[in-house]
Amino acid sequence: MDYTTGELMVVAAAREIQDEEVVFVGMRLPMLAFAVAKRTHAPNVVGFYECGIVRDFPSEQLLYTMGDTPNIEGAQWCTSTNHLMFLMQQGNVDCGFIGGAEIDRFGNVNTSYIGNHNNPKVKLPGSGGAADIAGLSNRLLVIMNHEKRRLTEKVDYITSPGAGEGGNWREEQGIPRGGIGSLITTLGVMRPGGNNELELASIHPGIALEEVKENTGWDLKAGNNLTETDPPKPEELDVIRSIDPDGFWTG
Amino acid sequence: MKEKLETLEQAIKNHINDGDSVVMGACLEPMIPFAAAYEILRQKKKSLNVIAPISDILFDMLIGAGAVKKVTAAWAGNVSAGLGHNYRRAVEKGDPFPIEIEDHSNFSIGLALLGGAMGAPFLPTKSLLGTGIVESNPNLKQEVYNGEKLIYVPSINPDVAILGVQRADKNGNAHLWGNLGIAQDAAMAGKKVILLAEEIVETSDVDSDPNRVLVPGFKVTSVVECPGFAHPSPVQGYYQRDHEFFHTYHKETKTVDGFKHWLDQYVLSVSSHEEYLKQVGKERLDSLRIKQIKLAAPVNYAAD
Known part of the structure; x- marks a missing residue:
């Protein structure tokens, strides 16, 4: 069955969600991943949207932002951003999705400044809720385009902490829990291995290991059980295409 | 109770001073008070410290027009397109002039305003x-x-919080529904509060559902009847988000000249919010209007 890279990434992201989990849903592809998980293997999942929305079923309509009117109609709870952050600070959020401009070998994500923050080469939009999700959720899931300039040895600025400098860095910083669960890219899926360094766990169908390595800014290790990413199932594609028939997010 | 109705022009003239710290929208993607930003630019207010978790392209246009000294925010850009060109130009090149950034996350800016609301x-x-x-x-x-x-x-206690609501009475008692972002925290923390309302309604309408009230009227300084105030952002029950407007803004503001042209077309060459709505076009606004009705179940507030 034919599918796009975007659709494969949505499905890979959806499979990171377990049934009955509370998920902090990020912008763009995660909004579709939540819908796929909900309508396939995780019918009891609950979604948090940082603008102050909780949903127990996804909107039937395509969302361009999480505050769009179809995301409020049929919501389970409309509340304040702080209330959702309070619950996450207590440990009530199982996993959260973010994107980013840059990520490094220890899974630290930068969405703030390229170059020195006092005199930056590029000013990126900033954290939004990403820094909070990275520090307070139980598992951080990151979705990014796989390019050498984006997957870099060391980020210029840690907006959303992964494992810092590796090892027990998070504990040393006092971060209460969490860390990277997986990084889903246009070429494969990575997970933390020894010393909490990101290692390649699966390669998307049709992609060569060399291509992944060439497009990664550090000496990428392949995990012990390197596999091929399972392609999307028809029922997963059905969900994506029912919501995004024109491929706005996944084309 | 004191009547607080003013025109948009009066509200901005009377309550926003150069150099003020101003919360401009606090619901993140929806309910952003764009009409107030346009009026601030028409009145050439300067050196503002603008505060919000995420207020989409509102910050970008204020920065590009030179009204901003400082940005206190979790995120500034264009939610549809990503980066904000004016924000980048100001930070990277000091164009039109350098701005100060106070970096936050959504939680830390929420806590700063909640702390202000608590008096902590x-x-x-x-x-x-x-x-x-x-x-x-x-x-x-x-x-x-x-x-x-x-x-x-x-904690942050802003000089002014400019917030959008669906409906208010003339004393500032207002109903806001949908996601709240940190609007209630901002309203409670603000030294002054300006509300832009889609509709002005009777006090008895607001009083019929006191659990939906944003803050009691005594906290509110000014109420503006301003239908369409949030365009191009959405207002639940009234109109949807105008996605294309954000994409067009992104394309047209890539250069300084492009931004100046955009600013002239939608802000400086129009005399009022009503003129702006005409410039956007009736057909376009009609296509965004919410046409379905989905009412909440009534709640019984009877005493006995």
């Missing part, structure tokens, strides 16, 4: 430990409490 000097959080945000924003302090590392977020 700061609030502690376990978020932001190990982040660059703590380094680039020196106001955030790492402290230890009972052996546990925490970030102390100093």
Whole structure:
């Protein structure tokens, strides 16, 4: 069955969600991943949207932002951003999705400044809720385009902490829990291995290991059980295409 | 009770001063008071410290027009397109002039306004430990409490909070529904509060559902009847988001000249909010209007 890279990434992201989990849903592809998980293997999942929305079923309509009117109609709870952050600070959020401009070998994500923050080469939009999700959720899931300039040895600025400098860095910083669960890219899926360094766990169908390595800014290790990413199932594609028939997010 | 109805022009003229710290929208993607931003630019207010978690392209246009001295925010850009061209030009090149940035996350800006609302000097959080945000924003302090590392977020009481609501009475009692973002915290923390309302209704309508009230009228300084105030952002029950407007803004503001042209077309060459709506076009606004009706179940407030 034919599918796009975007659709494969949505499905890979959806499979990171377990049934009955509370998920902090990020912008763009995660909004579709939540819908796929909900309508396939995780019918009891609950979604948090940082603008102050909780949903127990996804909107039937395509969302361009999480505050769009179809995301409020049929919501389970409309509340304040702080209330959702309070619950996450207590440990009530199982996993959260973010994107980013840059990520490094220890899974630290930068969405703030390229170059020195006092005199930056590029000013990126900033954290939004990403820094909070990275520090307070139980598992951080990151979705990014796989390019050498984006997957870099060391980020210029840690907006959303992964494992810092590796090892027990998070504990040393006092971060209460969490860390990277997986990084889903246009070429494969990575997970933390020894010393909490990101290692390649699966390669998307049709992609060569060399291509992944060439497009990664550090000496990428392949995990012990390197596999091929399972392609999307028809029922997963059905969900994506029912919501995004024109491929706005996944084309 | 004191009547607080003003025109948009009066509200901005009377309550916003050059150099003020101003919350401009606090619901994140929806309910952004764009009409107030346009009026601020028409009145050439200067040196503002603009505060919000995420207010989409509202910050970008204020920065590009030279009205901003400082941005206190979790995110500034264009939600549809990503980066904001004016924000980048100001930070990277000092064009039209340099701006100061106070970096926050959505939680830390929420706590800063909640702390302000509580009358507390700061609030502690376990978020932001190990982040660059703590380094680039020196106001955030790492402290230890009972052996546990925490970030102390100093409170913010903005000079003015400009917020959108669906309906208000003329005394400032207002209903806001849908996601709240940090609007209630901002309304409680604000030294002055300006409300832009889609509709002005009878007090008895607002009183019929006191649980939906944003803040009681005594906290509100000014109420503006301003249908369409949030365009191009959405208002639940009234109109949807005008996605295309954000994409067009992104394309047209790529250069300084392009931005100046955009600003002239939608803000400086129009005399009022009503003129702006005409410029956007009736057909376009009609196509965004909410056409279905989905009412909540009534609640019984009877005493006996």
